[in-house]
Amino acid sequence: MKPFDRALLETSVRNILIAIGDDPDREGLKETPARVASAYEEMFSSLHQKAFTESKVFNSSLANDGELVVVADIPFYSMCEHHLLPFFGSVSVGYMPKNGRIIGLSKIPRLVDYVAKKPNVQENLTSQIGLELQKLVDPQGVAVVVKARHMCTEMRGIKKANSHTLTSFFSGAFKNKDYRMEFLQEIKNQ
Secondary structure, three states: OOOOOHHHHHHHHHHHHHHOOOOOOOHHHOOHHHHHHHHHHHHOHHHHOOOOOOOOEEEOOHHHOOOOEEEEEEEEEEEEOOOOOEEEEEEEEEEEOEOOEEEOOOHHHHHHHHHHOOEEOHHHHHHHHHHHHHHHHOOOEEEEEEEEEEHHHHOOOOOOOOOOEEEEEEOHHHHOHHHHHHHHHHHHOO
């Protein structure tokens, strides 16, 4: 993967402004290429990380095994890889520990941010969160539900404001309807 190229991005933004018929030298736009470059560097920061490195897995009492751990309503922001427009919403993540392995609770929102900070589609974002948590903790199962609004459907095209898209990922024990329903009930009660 190439490193972030700030100069190229600023030139590209300047060219976009010219292409849409605006003047990049007018007062309100003079600093826009630099602002966009700074924003994109932050919004796409995961592109330059080979792996998620902010996890901390603990060995705990086996009393946690089979119990449901849920972190609900984690806000996220990402960019649609089809239109480079934002999509955003919330992620709820659950897992069932196995062999006493648990992850630090603050690491789950960090995992969500890691996955969200690159061009993506919601379906892949949902699966990537679940698969990464599965790899990190090797639990009995993982459940992920993402609820998001997409500016590519609200600002252009069909123009349906406030519509939401729901996606889910269930592995292991959550393939069982009872466990899946328990997780869904927990996030509904939040």
